[in-house]
Amino acid sequence: MFQIVWMLSLLPDWFWTLILTVGIVGILVAWILKRIPMVSLYRIPIYIISVICLVIGVFVEGLLYNEKMYEEEKTRLEAVINKYKDQSASTNVEIQERIVEKTKVIEKRGKDIIKTIEVPGPERIKEITKDMSEEKRKAYEAEIEELKRASQCSLPPVIVDAHNKAAAKPEGDKK
Amino acid sequence: MRTLLILCLALVISSCGLLKPKIITLKPPFPEPIKELTEPCPDLKKIEGDKVAVQDLLRAVVENYTLYYQCSLKNDGWNDWYKRQKELYDQVK
Numbered sequence: 001m002f003q004i005v006w007m008l009s010l011l012p013d014w015f016w017t018l019i020l021t022v023g024i025v026g027i028l029v030a031w032i033l034k035r036i037p038m039v040s041l042y043r044i045p046i047y048i049i050s051v052i053c054l055v056i057g058v059f060v061e062g063l064l065y066n067e068k069m070y071e072e073e074k075t076r077l078e079a080v081i082n083k084y085k086d087q088s089a090s091t092n093v094e095i096q097e098r099i100v101e102k103t104k105v106i107e108k109r110g111k112d113i114i115k116t117i118e119v120p121g122p123e124r125i126k127e128i129t130k131d132m133s134e135e136k137r138k139a140y141e142a143e144i145e146e147l148k149r150a151s152q153c154s155l156p157p158v159i160v161d162a163h164n165k166a167a168a169k170p171e172g173d174k175k
Numbered sequence: 176m177r178t179l180l181i182l183c184l185a186l187v188i189s190s191c192g193l194l195k196p197k198i199i200t201l202k203p204p205f206p207e208p209i210k211e212l213t214e215p216c217p218d219l220k221k222i223e224g225d226k227v228a229v230q231d232l233l234r235a236v237v238e239n240y241t242l243y244y245q246c247s248l249k250n251d252g253w254n255d256w257y258k259r260q261k262e263l264y265d266q267v268k
Contacts, residue, residue, distance in 0.1 A: 070199070077201045084267045088206040091259050096209045099252045103211070103245055110241030117230050147230070154226040163232060167219035167239060 008060055009067065016064065020057025026050025119147045203267045206260045212253055216246035 008016075030047035033039050120128065125144060129137045219239045222231055 074199055074201065077199060080267055081201060081203050084203045084263055087263050088260060091263065092207065092209050092256070095252055095256050095259070096211060099209065099211045099248060102248050106241055106244045106248065110237050113237050114234050117233050119230075151228045151230050154228060155232055159232070160222050160227050163235065164221040167221050167235070169218060 008063065013064065016057055016060045019053050020061055023050050023052075023054025023057050026053060117147065119144060119151060203264060206264075209252065209256060212249050212256065214249075216249065217242055 026046055027050045030043045030050060033043040033046065125141070129140055132140065219242060220235045222235045224231070
């Protein structure tokens with residue numbers, strides 16, 4: 001059927017409108033000729049040809065109209081899908097940027113917290129305390145001393161094991 | 176003659192009936208997932224070594240919290256991605 005449609009669509013649209021018009025006019029002419037005795041002889045062939053033209057005209061006009069509607073719908077859907085693709089891609093970019101940005105913020109936050117429990121070297125302490133007031137400097141140095149003391153005490157292995165057990169992946173959980 | 180006309184009209188009507196409407200099979204593609212979201216969450220950090228200080232423990236805990244929040248972010252990202260992509264997909268008509 002598509003091949004027939006394709007072949008018919010090679011002819012210009014006006015041709016089929018002409019065929020349809022010829023069919024209608026021919027039937028009218030045949031009807032008029034019926035009332036004229038001398039020429040009524042030509043009525044039958046004119047009538048037959050007109051009916052065939054009318055049938056073909058109506059058929060092809062309907063076919064082409066159907067095809068046109070299909071193409072219009074296809075074009076409309078393609079436009080909608082292209083718009084969807086663009087929106088989908090831009091949504092992805094937006095979410096991705098947010099994820100990347102927030103991941104960095106979380107990572108920096110963790111590193112900053114870890115810095116607060118690490119004992120800095122003497123040079124670093126000097127650098128940090130150089131602009132501090134006497135009171136603040138003493139408080140900071142006391143904090144560092146506490147951290148130093150804490151770093152010298154080792155934890156019982158049972159605590160470390162408990163932590164490691166909790167951090168381990170549950171059995172049967174495969175990636 | 177009238178019979179011929181009726182037959183021809185019947186032919187036209189039946190021919191039109193033979194023309195099944197074409198089904199438009201265009202459908203929107205499934206959206207591509209975001210690369211960062213498809214990466215699996217890493218394993219939590221464990222403490223290694225014989226002499227473990229409080230700082231070492233706390234460092235591991237903080238690192239694990241960081242991993243949790245990063246993984247939680249991915250989970251939220253997936254939910255957000257699904258919700259927004261579904262909204263867009265449902266609009267395609």
